[in-house]
Amino acid sequence: MQNFDDIRFYDDEEVNPALQQYVKHPMVKALLQFTFPDLEYDEIRTILADCYSIKDFQSKVIYYSVEKVLEKTSEGLSDRGFDKLDQDESYFYISNHRDILLDTSLLNYTLYNHDLVMTASAIGDNLVQKPFLAALAKLNRNFLVLRNQSPREMLKSSMRLSEYTRELLEDSRSIWMAQREGRTKDGNDVTQQGVLKMIGMAKGDLDLLDYLAKIKIVPVSISYEFDPTDMLKMPEVLAKRMQEEYKKSANEDFNSIMQGAMGQKGRIRLNAGDVITSEDLDYIREQNLSVNDQLQAVSKLIDKAIHKNYKLWPSNYIACDLLRNEERFTDKYTEKEKRQFDRRVSRRVDIKNPLALNSYLLMYANPVINKLGLNEG
Template sequence: METHLMNASPEAFDAIRPYRDEEVREVLDRLSGDTELLNTLLRFKFPTLTDSFLAPLLRWIISRAVAKRVARIYSIRDLQLYVEAYMARMIATTTKGLTVDGLEHLERDKNYLFISNHRDIAMDPAFVNYALHVNGMDTVRIAIGDNLLKKGYVNDLMRLNKSFIVQRSVKGVRQMMAAFNLLSQYIHHSLKEEHQSIWIAQKEGRAKDGIDRTDPAIIKMFYMAEKKTGKSFADSIRDLNIVPVALSYEYDPLDVQKSHEIVQKQQEGHYAKGEFEDISSIAQGIAGFKGRVHVAFGQPLTGDFADAAAVAGAVDEQIRRLYRLFPSNYLALDALNETGDFAIPSFDTNVRAAFNERLAACPEEYQAQWLVMYANPVKNYLGRIK
């Protein structure tokens, strides 16, 4: 598995790369007959008939419908244009609007390594992609952990959408180092050989507590591919065109689930995630109400960074400044009586009522953590979180 950037061939990345245009039809044809996918769609469309005598007929009908809908898709771009309409509908029905800042920092003929905070498994890169696409820029390749790809059809769907695999499940130090080295090489290959931008989260896993921090290990991984070439760390980082991105959600569709997880870890020392809980979270993140959503692109990192911690700090500082604070954040801080000498903005009764209604829907035993999750972005902005 050990390869080096200077002689790595495209075939070296077959295990982790997204699908190519010439593979699209074969994958779509396979998906239209995939039993697990059809059963998932059946449970979604007709939950009371999943185990009925009608289930085989309904699966056949769904299979035909899927095949018909994707019949004219022959490339990744075709697929993303097809998905665009659904994305626009999702924004219209589950948000109070999407706003975007910072595109003026980007050049259309350059490729970027976007490092963003991470709040939602699927929607974070989806909103970044949509913001780029509607402004005439190419979409990104998306880093996704193999822990999310336990179902074959999920693997196929993600790789059709320009996702590449981060092999988190490998065991042993040598295997992990080899996997990270391959990932590093693939990121460099995508940016410099195939001229494709990349999206990657600032750390493994979502920031369930509302605190956005970049893991320096991610930055070290970027440098692995060029470390043996003699290129300096500062030059390697500068050539990656790293752009911090801040994603802000007025409301998190999974706020109760995240609060529950944190409380259980605090009380019992661990949280046992269900086998397909991440897939359920993806679906809820897509369909759930988000309020207003803001995507802010920062400025490319151009400094002479001495080490990974310095790069992580620069990313964090931009995300801290770019993060958009909503009434939900200020009102949560107020509810915790932690405003101190900071005067929160005034909000009308309708805004406060909506916030209180949302809070009331959270089980009482998780409400304190729920408030902490929404208040932490304000505390981070004020420099109260180190």
């Protein structure tokens, strides 16, 4: 993998030196003390000293970090569909994307619980500008997607990224990638065609659809009962709806990472869809479509799986009823749950501002609307 030094994660022999370098960093120290609150720091350092691979670090440290986050900020994580996957196979997981770090952390936590191959995961280089964040990313088997490039540079880096993912898969490593660049802010989870185009660049002599079948894509639906970063997403959502340019503040991504980790989430569900096989793609192949139209058709196939398997919570049904001024889903929630959601809305949004109220409700209602679309389409 010597050609990928600027985007790759750590080799195992680099893990222990990196841990020793950053063990005293205040943010790393805070993470470790959060993870092991009952241990003295010298005892924690002993655990780190015994980590000589990414698997060591993930299983001895990060697994318990995620467990602690779930314990303190959620009402539990459940999953469906992962028991259908082969423990000896690698897969290309493509999921909706709501939280910068938790989405992939929860997926790997779930894969570990099912004795499945954990993933190498894509992360934008804009999110790891701080050296300690870059180190933590590489320690968690994150590889970098280079942002803010010229069109020519972007094409070149996309090709290298695609080749890197192919090498990882050939080395029996599973991969996670979000269905789109950046998180979904409005709750409408849609796969960007460009993501699949980048993945397919390394197909070599294979037909595009044959390659996409070969890598065993698994659509994953990640559903949080409450999004702890919903209010942080609102300025960008409103700017987009008003067709205004939106510029991130200096620490916006870091604040989203912290709020996503420590904010209350309610219940969480990860649902794995069926592996997309060559047979699933045959109907696309038979239509003699252009490459772009093939990519669009595969994107819709992934969307359908994500929308179908998305776990809807009372918050989603309540938001949909409020948005449409209906009582269609009253059998899906209680009066107490509705009062609690009403309070949440009033604390976060100026309810006298129709655009703000509508935008906030859409964050929670869009997954219901998308699932209804499957039945009505």
